[in-house]
Amino acid sequence: MDFETVSAGDFGTALTGIGLNILVRDVPAQVAFLEDIFQMEAHRVSADFAIMTYHGQIMQLHGDHTYSQNPLLGLLPETPPRGAGAEFRLYHTDPDAAVERAKARGAHVLQEASEKPHGLRESYILCDNGYAWVASLPLAQFPKGDPS
Numbered sequence: 001m002d003f004e005t006v007s008a009g010d011f012g013t014a015l016t017g018i019g020l021n022i023l024v025r026d027v028p029a030q031v032a033f034l035e036d037i038f039q040m041e042a043h044r045v046s047a048d049f050a051i052m053t054y055h056g057q058i059m060q061l062h063g064d065h066t067y068s069q070n071p072l073l074g075l076l077p078e079t080p081p082r083g084a085g086a087e088f089r090l091y092h093t094d095p096d097a098a099v100e101r102a103k104a105r106g107a108h109v110l111q112e113a114s115e116k117p118h119g120l121r122e123s124y125i126l127c128d129n130g131y132a133w134v135a136s137l138p139l140a141q142f143p144k145g146d147p148s
Contacts, residue, residue, distance in 0.1 A: 003043035003051045011051075020059040020088070024129045027063045033127050037101045038093050038135065055092045083131030087124070091136050095123035098135035115139055 001014055024030040031050050034040040043051040050061040090098075095113035102109050102125045110124040110132060120136045127133060 003053070015058070022059065022061050022088075022129075022131065023064055023067060024061055024127075025064055026128075027061050030061050030127060030129065033105070033107065034133075036105055037098050037107065037125060038090050038133065054090060082129055083127075087132040087134050089134045089136055091120075093135035094137055095121050095135040098125060098133075099123045 001011070003011075006014075022030070027047055027050050028045060031042045031045050031052070034052055035042055038054065041053045043053065048063050048066045052059045052061060099109050099113055102123075108126040110126050111122075113121055113123040113135075115121050119139050121139055121142055122134050122136045125133045125135065
């Protein structure tokens, strides 16, 4: 599917499995965050909407204003953080490199990269919308004692 030219109807009916749609205040700013830190690819970016791809997975970003007729809009908090309790796990992103990129762009690093008992090295990075983005790789990909 060509994400740049597909119609909304064709795109919607082609989606399968579990969908991830994230409401954000500023779509282009969220796109830049996801591209810069997690190397996601953006398609059809506008003030209203973007399609994001990450290792073959699709997610959508929608601007808050596009949900004017949706009952979910009334549940969004007026002030941050809005994403409490939601974490988006990105299992193909080096957590140390993501932290470096996050710091370079002034993003909030909630937790530096560290080894977890469930076999992953992870870092937690918050976007301006308050969502936690967790960069993860298996511990086996890091030499013992040298995670970088």
